[in-house]
Amino acid sequence: MVGPKRNSRMPAYDIDSLEPRARARIIKSAVSPRPIAWISTTSPDGVDNLAPFSSYNYVSSDEPVVLFNTPYAEGDDQKDTPRNALETEEFAVNVVTEPLAEAMDTTAASLDSDESEFDFAEVDRAPCERIDPPRVADAVVTMECTLYDSMQIRDRLTIFGDVEYVHVDDAVLTDGQIDAAKFDTVGRLGGPYYTVSELLEFERQF
Template identity: 85%
Template sequence: MPEYDSAELEPNERGRIIKSAVTPRPIAWISTTSTDGVDNLAPFSSYNYVSSAEPVVIFNTPYAEGDEQKDTPRNVLETEEFAVNVVTEPLAQTMDTTAASLEADESEFDYAEVDRAECETIEPPRVADAVVTMECTLYDSMRVRDRLAILGDVEYFHVDESVMTDGQIDAAKVDTVGRLGGPYYTVSDLIEFERQF
């Protein structure tokens, strides 16, 4: 079995291994609104939750200063609001389209023809066709080496009736899309095994 000392690998080599090993990675399709009123929408596959009873989600992005910073983190840090839209299989192609590099005054909602819906507690819109959306306010942010980690307090949930069973969200009905290493995505699919403990 090949073995590698992380310190002896190039950054892209380390990145390829970790991005291929830590999979499937959930995708946060994050909507924000700039201080100039431009709606932004972008996918982030370095995303998870860090607290559930008092829900806090986390995503990270390359760290950059000033104008080099991506629109999403800049908008979150300036407005302290964002929405996480869950990506399911019917939305995968559209989600990928919103990863395009646009100017700050252009909206990915318009570019990819994504329908907006209003949020209840924050200004940014949500993806109308997302089966789950979480409205968030900024909890904290921190630099971790070459990345900027952003944490959000989940203030409000939107859950579509189509993914509910007996009044609760049903994981078997949420066909989430995950990111694999390289250019690949995957769709969640149940296996014939149930957790015992």
């Protein structure tokens, strides 16, 4: 059943007429909920970094490649996570579920590069199998990645990761597969808001 017809005189915008902040707010609110990559890296100096990125998705599934976006910057102005990922060519994507939401948000704080968000937010580490950076011990899914490629797109830097190894908690499995009904992932909405995934009462038909 299709909903009521929308007013044909609803507000409309020429993107070029808007300030960058207004454009960004529209896009970030319309493209939602956005999955969150809670990315762990280790700097060349051995400092463990952990930060959330809500511009994140996958571009290949049979041969898994994931990506995340971050503002483009040069040298020391670049954020720790993308700089570490490019310099060491390794990072882990930890999936955020509701019990981890507050800790995830805490790791968005701006810290000096010699400080670890794991320690700042009191997040427990666990070792990875194929890469040096640690994973979030309480994450129900973690994907260990090596750098596939990177690309600058206007004011953003996109980093692609080859998924080399995956950790999955038994608690979210049914018959050996991840069960969406057991997997309360956290998504980002526009502005300061988050949301938690809930199943609708109908299933996909096609």
